[in-house]
Amino acid sequence: MMGVAGLIGGLGLACMIYRKTLLGVLMGIQILVLGATLMFVLAGMSVGLPSIGHVFGLFITLGGMAQLVVGYTLAIRLFFLKKKMTMDELRALQQ
Amino acid sequence: MMVLVFSGLTLGFVFMAAFVTPIRYAILALWVAGLGVGAIYLTIGAELLAIIQWIISTLITISFVFFSVMFGEYNDRVESVQTQSKKISGNFLLTFLSGLMGVGFTLIIWQGTKDLPMGIPDSLPQLVDLSMMGRLLTQENLLSLEVLALILFLVLLGGGVVARFEGEEES
Numbered sequence: 001m002m003g004v005a006g007l008i009g010g011l012g013l014a015c016m017i018y019r020k021t022l023l024g025v026l027m028g029i030q031i032l033v034l035g036a037t038l039m040f041v042l043a044g045m046s047v048g049l050p051s052i053g054h055v056f057g058l059f060i061t062l063g064g065m066a067q068l069v070v071g072y073t074l075a076i077r078l079f080f081l082k083k084k085m086t087m088d089e090l091r092a093l094q095q
Numbered sequence: 096m097m098v099l100v101f102s103g104l105t106l107g108f109v110f111m112a113a114f115v116t117p118i119r120y121a122i123l124a125l126w127v128a129g130l131g132v133g134a135i136y137l138t139i140g141a142e143l144l145a146i147i148q149w150i151i152s153t154l155i156t157i158s159f160v161f162f163s164v165m166f167g168e169y170n171d172r173v174e175s176v177q178t179q180s181k182k183i184s185g186n187f188l189l190t191f192l193s194g195l196m197g198v199g200f201t202l203i204i205w206q207g208t209k210d211l212p213m214g215i216p217d218s219l220p221q222l223v224d225l226s227m228m229g230r231l232l233t234q235e236n237l238l239s240l241e242v243l244a245l246i247l248f249l250v251l252l253g254g255g256v257v258a259r260f261e262g263e264e265e266s
Contacts, residue, residue, distance in 0.1 A: 006204035014197030
């Protein structure tokens with residue numbers, strides 16, 4: 001089961017590299033967060049402290065929501081400036 | 096047994112969400128993958144996390160649909176950055192490289208967790224119920240909870256400030 005969680009995280013990382021648009025990268029980050037949450041819950045269960053793993057999983061899930069909001073904010077800003085959503089255009093936010 | 100079935104389904108849909116090109120299928124796959132992870136939680140006795148995961152996955156899916164429609168990506172069959180001439184070879188190379196990075200990341204995770212017991216005990220030594228979770232959150236992890244709440248609040252405020260429209264208002 002740990003391997004499943006690691007594989008989900010690895011696929012999330014692969015998605016972040018493979019996708020070219022900001023929404024695609026955000027999807028990859030969400031998959032990575034899914035894998036990380038599952039990893040902490042399973043680790044808590046396997047060492048006999050499931051409640052600690054649940055608390056960690058809850059915090060990671062809600063932290064993932066926060067980064068998603070930040071990503072959407074950057075996407076809206078980028079769309080205002082460039083009318084495009086590719087990752088290469090993120091440099092425009094430096095201006 | 097059910098854990099294995101849900102794990103296989105989840106992995107399949109995560110793979111689809113990571114690599115399928117039309118973003119509407121990827122969003123749908125991401126939603127089903129989130130539901131699958133929630134089902135895994137339900138199977139291993141984490142009911143509260145399962146419910147939270149289902150709710151959050153559904154909300155994330157709806158927001159992805161809204162934003163992809165807003166940005167004009169929802170009906171794109173090919174992502175706009177890829178040119179037709181380099182599409183096939185570039186896609187193959189990028190898929191191979193990203194898959195290699197994913198496998199490497201998985202191996203690092205596997206290396207880091209190999210000291211943990213790999214199996215899930217049949218009878219959990221400590222049942223998790225809502226009252227225990229509530230006590231853990233509000234007594235032992237109160238500072239973490241407050242920091243998380245503050246971060247979420249600041250993220251909402253900052254999002255509103257950064258994403259504001261600065262053009263000339265229509266009279």
